[in-house]
Amino acid sequence: MRKTLFILITILLSITMYGCSSSGDTDDTGDTGNEDKPTLTFGVTNWTSTVPPTKIAGKILEDMGYDIEETNADAGSVYTGMSNGDIDIFMDSWFPAQRQYIEEYSDSIESISVSYEDANSGMVVPKYMEDINDVEDLKGKEDIVNHEMFAIGEGDPAMQDMKKVIDFYDLDIEMTNSSEAAMLAAAEAEMEEENPVLFYGWRPHSMFDKYDLKILTNKEATAQEGLFDSSTINVIANKGLEEKAPEAYEFLSNWRISMEDMEQMIAEIDGGKDPDDVTQAWIDNNQDKIDEIKNAN
Incomplete structure (x- = not known):
């Protein structure tokens, strides 16, 4: 009887140890289907x-x-x-x-x-500039915006295309490049006084939620050069x-x-x-x- 009981205890201990060992292996290696990403x-x-x-x-x-x-x-x-x-x-x-x-x-x-x-992106003006709707409308009227366009960083590729647009229409306009925040601050200061102002803009952007703005169409340069298409x-x-x-x-x-x-x-x-x-x-x-x-x- 004692011998039989000893055998049963040995079998139970072996099963328990095997179960612990298997559990330990899982903890060490983890689920192979969920490896660290x-x-x-x-x-x-x-x-x-x-x-x-x-x-x-x-x-x-x-x-x-x-x-x-x-x-x-x-x-x-x-x-x-x-x-x-x-x-x-x-x-x-x-x-x-x-x-x-x-x-x-x-x-x-x-x-x-x-x-x-x-x-869309491109040259932006406030809607109260009613006579300026296409980039070409600025030709000969650059003085109304002091021959200046507020823009984002010069290293942005969009600014390279913007230079091409200015050259395409032979506009007497210089870009003032800065950060997005500085550009918007300069434009907002002009709009607070309802002054004419020209700056770079794009959608989606909260500027269109805050102010009545329009992106100027760019018919000729888009058609001929593909500049600032949608x-x-x-x-x-x-x-x-x-x-x-x-x-x-x-x-x-x-x-x-x-x-x-x-x-x-x-x-x-x-x-x-x-x-x-x-x-x-x-x-x-x-x-x-x-x-x-x-x-x-």
Whole structure:
């Protein structure tokens, strides 16, 4: 009887030890289907249109298990960072204005989706300048804006195209380049006095929510040179992203957001709300859209 009991105890101990060993192996190696995911780095410019899609995509990818970092830089540095692998994703690439970067770094970066379409940009004036509706209307009247156009950083590719527009119409206008905030502050100071003013603008942007503005048409230069035609906003990625983070690549390949949602979020952020709160509210209110993007394939 004692011998039988000893055998039974030995068998039970062996089973218990095997179970502990198996459990320990799982703890050490983890679930092979849920291996640690890499850190993904987003490039972030100082444009207001970059913040909402970057925050939203970053939060969703964090929920999918990725660690997210942001690198703040001007557009040129963002593309350079993507080309050498320091930056994985840029959510705010304007086509055709920034097509030169895709062409320059075509071996290492690619456009993987269109975020939204029909985003216009160009010379902007307040609507009370009723006689100025096309860029050509400025010819011979440059003095009304003191021969000056307020603009964003000179290194932005859109500013290279803007110089071409000015040359195309042979306008006697000089660009004053600065940050987006400084440009808007200068333009707003003139509009507060209802003075004529010329500056660079784009949609989506809260400036169109705050002021009655119009983007000047650009018929001749658009038709002949393709300058400042309607833009699409693309998601750009380093070509190594698909192998590095296939789930993230698939999600971003299906990414879409409306320009109306963008402008509303930009206006809220510019109004003082925390970008994390604004973008989290969008996520909470648009889970159906997020699920649609995730399940697109």
